[in-house]
Amino acid sequence: MRLRMYYPVLATAVLIVLLHLVLAQTETTYYMTQITMSAYYALVVIGLCLLMGYAGQASIGHAGFFAIGGYTAAVLTTYNLNPVKDTPLVARLQSLGLTMHWQDIYGADILSFTPWAAFGAALLLTGVIALVIGASVIQLKGHYLAMATLGFGLIVYRIALGTPVLGRADGVSNVPPFHLFSDLQVNGRAAFRVQNYYIAWVVVLAAMVLALNLVHSRVGRALRSIHENEEAAHSLGVNTYRYKLAVFLLSAIFAAIGGVLLTHYNGSIGPAEAHVIKSVRYVAIVAVGGMANLWGAMVMGIFLNFLSLRGVFGSFDETIFGGILILMMLFAPQGLLRVPRLRALTGLRARRKHA
Amino acid sequence: MDLSQIVQYGLSGITVGSIYAIVAIGFNIIYATTGIINFAQGEFLIVGAMTAISLSHFVPLPVAIAGAVLVTTVLGGLMELVFIRPVKNASVLRLIVITIGLSIVIREVMLHLWDETVRSMPYFTGTAVSTVTILGAGVSLQVFWVLGVSAVIVTALTLFFRYTLTGRAMRACADDRMAARLCGINDRRMVTLSFMLSAGIGALAGCVISPVTQTQYDMGAPLAIKGFTVAILGGLGNSMGAVAAGLLLGLLEALVTSQSSAYKEAVSIVVLLLILVFRPSGLFARHGISALRTA
Numbered sequence: 001m002r003l004r005m006y007y008p009v010l011a012t013a014v015l016i017v018l019l020h021l022v023l024a025q026t027e028t029t030y031y032m033t034q035i036t037m038s039a040y041y042a043l044v045v046i047g048l049c050l051l052m053g054y055a056g057q058a059s060i061g062h063a064g065f066f067a068i069g070g071y072t073a074a075v076l077t078t079y080n081l082n083p084v085k086d087t088p089l090v091a092r093l094q095s096l097g098l099t100m101h102w103q104d105i106y107g108a109d110i111l112s113f114t115p116w117a118a119f120g121a122a123l124l125l126t127g128v129i130a131l132v133i134g135a136s137v138i139q140l141k142g143h144y145l146a147m148a149t150l151g152f153g154l155i156v157y158r159i160a161l162g163t164p165v166l167g168r169a170d171g172v173s174n175v176p177p178f179h180l181f182s183d184l185q186v187n188g189r190a191a192f193r194v195q196n197y198y199i200a201w202v203v204v205l206a207a208m209v210l211a212l213n214l215v216h217s218r219v220g221r222a223l224r225s226i227h228e229n230e231e232a233a234h235s236l237g238v239n240t241y242r243y244k245l246a247v248f249l250l251s252a253i254f255a256a257i258g259g260v261l262l263t264h265y266n267g268s269i270g271p272a273e274a275h276v277i278k279s280v281r282y283v284a285i286v287a288v289g290g291m292a293n294l295w296g297a298m299v300m301g302i303f304l305n306f307l308s309l310r311g312v313f314g315s316f317d318e319t320i321f322g323g324i325l326i327l328m329m330l331f332a333p334q335g336l337l338r339v340p341r342l343r344a345l346t347g348l349r350a351r352r353k354h355a
Numbered sequence: 356m357d358l359s360q361i362v363q364y365g366l367s368g369i370t371v372g373s374i375y376a377i378v379a380i381g382f383n384i385i386y387a388t389t390g391i392i393n394f395a396q397g398e399f400l401i402v403g404a405m406t407a408i409s410l411s412h413f414v415p416l417p418v419a420i421a422g423a424v425l426v427t428t429v430l431g432g433l434m435e436l437v438f439i440r441p442v443k444n445a446s447v448l449r450l451i452v453i454t455i456g457l458s459i460v461i462r463e464v465m466l467h468l469w470d471e472t473v474r475s476m477p478y479f480t481g482t483a484v485s486t487v488t489i490l491g492a493g494v495s496l497q498v499f500w501v502l503g504v505s506a507v508i509v510t511a512l513t514l515f516f517r518y519t520l521t522g523r524a525m526r527a528c529a530d531d532r533m534a535a536r537l538c539g540i541n542d543r544r545m546v547t548l549s550f551m552l553s554a555g556i557g558a559l560a561g562c563v564i565s566p567v568t569q570t571q572y573d574m575g576a577p578l579a580i581k582g583f584t585v586a587i588l589g590g591l592g593n594s595m596g597a598v599a600a601g602l603l604l605g606l607l608e609a610l611v612t613s614q615s616s617a618y619k620e621a622v623s624i625v626v627l628l629l630i631l632v633f634r635p636s637g638l639f640a641r642h643g644i645s646a647l648r649t650a
Contacts, residue, residue, distance in 0.1 A: 058448060060394075060455060136632040143392040143451050144631055150394075151580040151624035158620045276576055280459050283452065315467075322459030329453045330442060 005212055008295060009205055016201050020194070032197040033188070034309040035302065039200035040262035042301030045285045046207050046294060047254030052283070053292030054215055055247040056227040057138065060279045061149030062255045064156035065130065067274035069122040069256030070263035074172035075165060076118035077264075078104075081111040104174050115178040115186075115264060122260050123253055130252035134245045145248075153276050160271040171270030178264035186264040196265060203261065204298065207254060211294050214250075219243060227292070277318045281308075284325035290335020300336075356613065359491035364609040366489075370498050370567060372605020373505035374400075377560040378582025379589060379597035380512065381553040387529035387592050388549040391450045395434070395458035396557060396582060397575030398465075403427045403558025404565040405465060405572070408474050416477065424558045431554025435547045458575065465572040476565035483566070497566045504563045508556050509598055525549060529592075577620065584627040590637025600638065 023029050044062050051057055081090050081099060090111075093099050098117040104110055113121070129152075137148045160166050167173070177187035185192065186199060214220055225233035226240050234240050263269040272278070285304050289296030304321075307313065313320045328335070356364075378396055385393045407423035414422070438453055478485075479500045486493035516522040527535040528545040536542050561570070568574075585604050589596030604623060612619045634640070 056448065058452060058455075133628065136628045140631060140635060141447075143447070144635075146394075146451060146455070147392065147580065147583050148624070148627060148631065150576065151584075151627060154577055154580060155621050155624055277459060277462075280455060283455065287452065316463070319460055319463040319467075322456045322463060325456030326438060326453055326460065329445075329449050329456065330438065333445075333449055 005216055006209070009209060009212075012205065012208075013201075016198075020197065029193060031306075032193050034306050036193075036196050036200040036265060037262060037309055038302040038305035039204045040258040040265065041282075041305040042204055042298055043207055043258035043261075044255040044282050045289070045297045045301030046204070046211055047251030048282050049286045049289065049291070049294055049297035050211055050214065050223075050247050051251040052286050053290070053294075053297070054220065054223040054227060055244045056230075057244060057248065058143075058146045058283060059149040059248070059251070060146055060276065060283060061133075061151075061153035061156075062251070062282050063274050063276070063278035064149070064153040065126050065252040065255035066259035066262075066278070067156050067160060067269070067271075068126050068129065069259030070269040070273060071160060071166055071172065071259075072122035072125055072256075073115065073118045073178075073260040074175045074263050074269050076113040076121055077115050077176055078110070078172055078174055079112055079165070081113075082109065085111055102176055104176075112176075115176070119178075119260050122256050126252050126256035127249060130249050131245075134248040134252075138244045138248055139241050149279075150276065153274065153279050157271060157274040157276065160274050167270075169271060171268055172263075173268035175263055175267050175269070177267075178261070186261055188265045188267055200261070200265075203257070204302075207257075208294060208298055215294065219246070223247060224292075277321075280325065281318070281321040284321045284328070287325055287328040287333075288336055291333070293335050296335050357491075360613070362490045362492035363494075364613045365606065366492070366494055366498055368606035368609030369602055370501045370605070371564070371608065372602040373502055373598075374560050374564045374578075374601075375581045375585045375604055376589075376598045376601025377505055377508055377556055378578055379586035379601055380509070380594050381557045382582055382586040383592050383594055383597060384549045384553045386586075388525060388532075388546050389439070389450070390447050391439070391454065392583065393550075393553065394451065394454040394579060395461055395575075396553065397577070397579030398458050398461040399427055399431065399554045399557030399575075400561030400564070400578055401465060401570060401572060401575045402430060402461065403561035404476060404570040405469050405474065406558075407562045408476055408565070408570065409469070411477065416479065420559070420562045423562060424555050427558035428551045428555040431557075432547050432551040434554075435550035439550070440543065440547070458579075462573055462575060469572055471572065473569050473571045474565075475569045476562060478566045479563075495567070497563075501563045501567065504559060508559065509594065512552075512556070512594065521548070580627070581623045584623045584630070587627065587635070588630050588638055590640050593637060593639065596637055596639045 020032075023031055044066055048059060048062050051059055081093075084090050085094070090099070093113075094111075098113055099111055100114045101109060101111055133148055133152055134145075137144045160171070161168055177185045177192075179185045180199070184195065184199060186196060188196070215223065222233065222238045222243050225236070225238055226243060230240055259269070259273070285300050286297050288304065289298070289300040308317055378400065381396050381399065382392060385391055385396075403423045403426075406426050407419045410419035410422045413419075434457060438457060439450060442450065442453070478495075478497050481496045483495075486495055488494070516526055524535065524540045525545045525548065527538065527540055528542045532542050535545075581604065585597055585600045588604065589598070589600035604626060607626065608619055608622045611622050630638070
């Protein structure tokens with residue numbers, strides 16, 4: 001039973017390889033770039049799906065967490081420590097192996113934090129912020145988290161636009177590639193396209209396995225009981241507060257990981273990533289995938305972001321995501337990817353129960 | 356800081372604060388009848404102001420404002436009829452997500468209609484430079500318009516809810532929808548009316564503040580956050596509390612701005628988090644335990 005949960009993961013892995021072969025055959029491997037980017041956005045969606053679908057809380061600030069991850073990575077790996085390299089603090093960081101020397105595109109020598117150190121810092125920062133926001137509002141009804149995260153997202157956007165070290169409207173560019181280990185690196189150059197296609201998918205599938213494990217575990221059952229009826233869950237001894245907070249934290253971390261990796265992949269990040277409209281887009285994608293449907297969220301996260309990155313929606317990009325959100329909530333709150341047979345069955349059972 | 360500066364910052368705080376109060380009252384009206392937090396509340400102000408600015412090129416200012424309020428009121432009503440009413444047995448979360456979607460769509464439509472230009476209504480009386488001197492501080496005439504119109508809105512709403520049949524029916528619906536229905540009140544019509552009312556006062560507030568803060572298509576969300584903070588601070592559903600809380604938040608923002616304008620935007624969200632942690636039922640609630648907590 002437990003193993004069956006992973007069959008779709010294996011099937012997806014096979015499909016990913018097949019897709020690679022198809023793209024290679026049709027000489028359209030350039031699509032891989034957008035697929036890779038979409039995969040990192042899908043990470044945000046998977047985390048948000050856990051939060052919305054399983055813990056029943058909406059966040060309209062996940063672009064903020066994504067941006068915090070991305071900006072932390074970008075700033076720490078590009079900020080040149082050379083002028084201050086003789087200070088005791090920087091010397092200490094160097095001896096700990098947290099810094100690296102590299103050359104930017106103009107050939108200048110730069111001493112900065114390593115991507116791994118920046119990655120750690122990004123997750124830590126995101127975690128602390130998510131904890132502060134979550135701890136204060138998550139025990140309240142759903143719309144308080146929504147409003148608080150909306151406000152949080154707006155602040156992140158304003159800070160990104162107004163802070164010189166974050167590049168204001170231009171964002172941060174020249175972000176170096178992320179050397180994971182040995183020859184593997186998150187790098188957006190065409191030579192690394194295939195490699196990065198697989199890196200992104202491995203990250204997404206790892207996130208999926210983690211999320212699936214979570215929802216099929218004791219924690220997942222507790223979460224679903226919270227979603228069904230919070231008071232009943234509470235009365236049965238489920239620590240609703242702690243579970244919801246943990247999921248919120250996890251979803252924020254997922255978003256930050258997506259932000260870090262995409263920033264290294266693109267080599268840059270700008271304030272548009274922090275915009276509220278991006279957060280709403282993530283919510284819309286979760287809604288299309290079916291609130292409590294991780295696979296639906298993942299597939300839609302990649303599919304819709306891919307279309308958007310290819311420019312299919314033109315200048316109506318955001319309108320379309322807003323429209324999708326409304327239509328889904330009006331007509332198909334269970335999402336598009338629900339197996340209809342299953343829904344009919346549960347509907348039947350529910351009716352029989354009432355009779 | 357000398358006296359004239361204190362007056363200057365104080366009055367600008369009260370001016371924006373009174374607008375926050377109107378946004379908060381808009382939240383309250385819809386929340387009371389439906390339990391929904393309408394995330395498109397801030398957009399009502401921008402739609403109102405933008406429509407009035409466009410109309411003012413063709414008709415006199417008072418007519419343009421009246422037209423804008425009418426258009427926005429109809430928009431609010433349509434929103435409820437088309438998107439909220441048809442959803443049966445919906446969870447509040449689902450309805451809130453719908454209003455989030457609506458706010459984005461309205462914002463994007465405004466972007467296509469009015470592009471990204473920052474616009475401004477003409478000053479109602481005088482020009483941008485005509486001021487009255489109070490205690491050495493130069494105060495724009497528009498400030499008095501904002502304060503006056505806000506006071507009129509609050510007074511009119513209070514009278515409406517207390518003395519008119521429709522207003523009392525709306526209050527009955529807010530109190531107990533089933534009981535109101537049993538008394539022969541058309542509760543659905545009251546819900547539509549609450550959206551229209553909320554949109555109408557929002558549009559009016561958007562028009563009067565436009566000369567002071569100017570108007571851009573994406574300014575709705577920050578206004579919504581501030582209005583929501585004020586609504587919570589004053590106690591959700593408490594209009595007089597909203598007025599006091601609005602002025603308080605406005606003054607607090609002005610105080611922070613006088614020190615450093617960089618943190619102005621962060622004030623409301625910090626206040627929101629603090630109030631949600633320590634007094635979720637608002638500053639003025641008598642009972643300590645909040646009805647807002649689910650567990």
